[in-house]
Amino acid sequence: MIQQDIKHFQMVDTPLEDIPKIHKTLRETFTSHKTLPIPYRQHLLLQLARMLQENHKAFSSAIHADLGKPPFEVYIGEINPMIDRAIISARRVPEWARERSYEGHADLPEPQKAWKPKVVPTPKGAVLVISPWNYPLILSIQATIGAIAAGCTVCLKLSEVTSNYAGCLQQLLPKYLDQDVIRVVCGGVPEVTKVLELKWDHIFYTGNGTIARIIAAAAAKHLTPLTLELGGKSPVIVDPKCDLELAAKRTLWGKVTNCGQICVSPDYVLISPSALPRYIDGLKKAYEEMYPADQGAALGSDSYAHIINLQHFNRIKGLLEKTKGKVLMGGRMDEERLKIEPTVILVKEGDVLLESETFGPILTIVELEEEGFIRKACDWVSERDHPLVLYLFSTDEQIQDEVRRHTTTGGLVFNDTFMQLDVKVLPFGGVGESGYGRQILENTFECFSYERSTVDIPAAAEEKIILRYPPYTDHSFKVECEPGLNVKIPESTPEGGLQV
Numbered sequence: 038m039i040q041q042d043i044k045h046f047q048m049v050d051t052p053l054e055d056i057p058k059i060h061k062t063l064r065e066t067f068t069s070h071k072t073l074p075i076p077y078r079q080h081l082l083l084q085l086a087r088m089l090q091e092n093h094k095a096f097s098s099a100i101h102a103d104l105g106k107p108p109f110e111v112y113i114g115e116i117n118p119m120i121d122r123a124i125i126s127a128r129r130v131p132e133w134a135r136e137r138s139y140e141g142h143a144d145l146p147e148p149q150k151a152w153k154p155k156v157v158p159t160p161k162g163a164v165l166v167i168s169p170w171n172y173p174l175i176l177s178i179q180a181t182i183g184a185i186a187a188g189c190t191v192c193l194k195l196s197e198v199t200s201n202y203a204g205c206l207q208q209l210l211p212k213y214l215d216q217d218v219i220r221v222v223c224g225g226v227p228e229v230t231k232v233l234e235l236k237w238d239h240i241f242y243t244g245n246g247t248i249a250r251i252i253a254a255a256a257a258k259h260l261t262p263l264t265l266e267l268g269g270k271s272p273v274i275v276d277p278k279c280d281l282e283l284a285a286k287r288t289l290w291g292k293v294t295n296c297g298q299i300c301v302s303p304d305y306v307l308i309s310p311s312a313l314p315r316y317i318d319g320l321k322k323a324y325e326e327m328y329p330a331d332q333g334a335a336l337g338s339d340s341y342a343h344i345i346n347l348q349h350f351n352r353i354k355g356l357l358e359k360t361k362g363k364v365l366m367g368g369r370m371d372e373e374r375l376k377i378e379p380t381v382i383l384v385k386e387g388d389v390l391l392e393s394e395t396f397g398p399i400l401t402i403v404e405l406e407e408e409g410f411i412r413k414a415c416d417w418v419s420e421r422d423h424p425l426v427l428y429l430f431s432t433d434e435q436i437q438d439e440v441r442r443h444t445t446t447g448g449l450v451f452n453d454t455f456m457q458l459d460v461k462v463l464p465f466g467g468v469g470e471s472g473y474g475r476q477i478l479e480n481t482f483e484c485f486s487y488e489r490s491t492v493d494i495p496a497a498a499e500e501k502i503i504l505r506y507p508p509y510t511d512h513s514f515k516v517e518c519e520p521g522l523n524v525k526i527p528e529s530t531p532e533g534g535l536q537v
Contacts, residue, residue, distance in 0.1 A: 046099060048197065048204035050224035056231045059220045063163040063190040066217040072160065072188045075134060079127040081185045081214055085178065086123040088213040089116055095209070096174060099201040103173070105343035105375070106295060114294070114458075115174040122179065122461060122478060126186045133186065133482045134158050148501050152492045158482075159489040160188030161262070162238030167229065167252065169244045170198035170345055171298040171396075176266075177206065180241045181219065183481025189239070191219040194232055198345060237261050239485055243300075245394075246470055264474030264484045267467055268300035269424040270394050273454070274414045274440060276431030277312040277407075284430035284452075285319025286326075288400070291428070291454025293327065293335070293379050296342040297398040300471075301426050303454050304394060305401035307414040313383075313404060317365050320381055320400075324366065328378075335378040335398075336371045343375040344397065350375050353397040357382075359389045365402065411436055415443035423447070423469035428454050447471050 051059075072078065089096065097111045139145060139154040164184050168177035177193055184191045195203040207221045222228055233255035242252050243266040256263050273288055275281070291303045308316055328335040335341045344350040350372060357368065357377075362384035370377045383402045384390050390401045405413045418427060426448040429440050437451055447467035450457045458465065464475035474484055494502075504513040528536040 046095065046201065046205040046208055048195075048200040048207060048223050050197075051222045051228055053227060053231050056222060056228065057235065059192060059222065060163065060232075060235045060237075062217055063192055063220060067160070067163050067190045072185075072190060072218060075131050078130055078134075078185055078188055081218065082123045082127040082130070082182060084213040085182065085185070086120045086127075088209055089120050089123075089174075089178070092205075092209055095205055096202070099205040100173060100199070102201040103170070103199040104295065104298070104345055105341075107340050107342065109340070110295060110342070111174075115172060118459075118461070119175055119178045119182070123182050125461075125478060126182050126482070129479065130186045130482070133479055134188070134486075148498065149492075151498065152494050154490070154492050156488045156490055158187070158486045160486050162189060163192070164189045164239040164241065164485055165192045165194065165232060165237040167194045167232075167240065167242045167244070168196060170196040171295065171300075173199040173202040174206075176243045179476060180243075180264075180481060180484075183476065183478075183483075184239075184241075184485045185219070186482045187485035189485045190217075192222060192232065192237070193219065194222045194229055197223060197225045197228075239264070241474075241476075241484060242266065249472070264476070265467070265472040266300070266474070266476065267425065267470065267472035268394050268396070269422055269467070269471040270304040270391075271301055271424045271426045271428065271446075272414075272418050273303045273306040273428040273430070274411070274418075275306060275308045275312055275316060276429070276433060276436055277309045277410065279430045279432065279452075281312055281315040282319040282322065285316050286323035287430075287453050288428070289320050289323045289327070289379065292398060292400050293341060294455060296344060296377070297379075298342070298345065298396055299455075300394075301448075301455060301458065302396070303400065303428055304424075305391065305403055307403050307405055307417055309407045309410045310404055311407055313402070317381070317402075321366055324379060335367075336369060336374070336376045341376070344377060345375075347372075347375065349397070350377070353377055353395065353399065356389060356395060356397075356399065360384060362388055362390060362401070367398075411439055412443070415440055418444045418446070423467070423471055425467045425471040426450060426457065445469070 093116050096116060097108050100106050100111050136155050136157040140150045166180040173196060177195060181191055181193055195206065197203065203223050207223055210221055222232055236259040239262050240252060240256050241264045242249060246267050249265050249267055253263060275284055288303050328338045344353060354370060360382055362382040365381045365383055367378045367380035377398050379398045381400045381402060382390060390399060423445045427444055427446040428450050429437065430452055431437060441449060445468060448457055461477055464480040465477050466472055466475040476484060504517050
């Protein structure tokens with residue numbers, strides 16, 4: 038079933054009148070308990086993997102048509118991880134969904150052990166996944182994997198901006214997965230507005246804070262829980278004593294991947310005056326190695342994606358026109374091919390490039406004073422919205438600890454950029470303005486399930502709980518209430534905490 042020609046995969050907007058019907062079907066399927074059996078969930082997950090494996094060329098071609106993304110980036114950053122994580126989820130879901138007994142818990146009173154206390158991971162129901170355009174495959178499929186593993190039914194609203202990918206998935210998914218369990222909705226504002234009018238049991242949104250507020254307001258009308266995977270201005274702090282050439286190369290790689298159109302792209306660099314010249318030299322050297330001038334540099338390279346569309350091209354172009362900073366590298370553009378080469382700009386506080394996430398190939402540099410540089414960098418980060426990730430280039434464990442203690446970010450990465458996404462066993466997500474909730478493998482499963490507590494109080498417990506019934510007496514108070522007031526509270530100090 039390998040497809041290479043994407044002409045057959047044209048996105049078709051979902052009729053507005055069909056959206057409530059889709060919602061009804063997904064809810065009816067969930068209430069039928071069709072998705073509860075673990076073997077069925079495993080089969081659906083493996084069908085997702087088969088769809089990606091058997092049609093990888095079609096998906097790669099579609100994403101290249103939308104973003105100009107090099108196939109290498111599509112496979113290493115989207116297709117391959119999703120095949121892998123679908124298979125892992127199929128193998129691990131019996132463990133994730135297994136009920137957990139608390140009969141042996143250290144804090145459980147002896148009489149309550151007979152009550153069989155346990156927790157059962159339970160699917161939330163019919164859920165909505167709203168995915169963005171910048172990494173269209175992984176950001177639609179990853180949440181879907183978790184929802185299926187949890188036993189939910191899924192409405193997947195794809196971005197109309199990446200219409201080739203949307204059309205590809207819209208037509209291929211029904212060939213592999215039950216349409217009573219997962220449905221794709223395509224279209225723009227009218228379609229997503231209609232979807233948000235309906236009551237879902239969980240909404241998983243990836244995108245920007247402005248749209249997240251609209252989605253959160255719509256969810257609030259139904260008290261629907263949310264996972265928000267947002268972004269923000271992810272900073273880079275450069276310790277003057279680090280390997281500056283390597284730090285520059287790894288920062289630039291994080292910036293040029295997908296032309297900077299990713300939520301964890303390094304947005305700006307905080308650096309000391311003594312380190313700046315060598316760091317800039319490192320950026321220039323790395324740029325020449327990645328995009329040799331005699332091969333057309335970045336604008337002529339097949340290893341460099343383009344800006345998604347003219348609207349975003351003009352947005353980034355406008356930032357470059359408005360900045361009062363000094364261009365240290367790059368700045369050239371090719372509007373016809375929607376390409377802007379990696380551009381490094383030295384700015385001062387208050388510059389337009391520091392106002393919001395650039396979401397493009399602009400790397401902003403900010404110089405901070407040499408004395409007390411690390412603490413000043415931490416203060417700079419802490420005084421702004423909490424970013425999705427902070428990158429620190431330093432092998433000094435004391436500096437690493439200082440940055441850890443004095444900043445608040447979704448993630449913290451030492452001595453590289455971007456690679457935290459490859460560590461699939463760790464939770465990924467933001468804090469504050471960069472979002473809330475966690476994902477990847479078991480963490481995504483937990484987004485779409487909840488821990489249902491159960492106890493079974495036997496008739497034999499009656500003699501232990503008989504005093505709970507009215508009329509209340511001095512005797513019942515003395516037996517049931519006084520012991521809780523007379524418990525000895527351990528000694529403690531501000532320095533040592535609990536004194537054992």
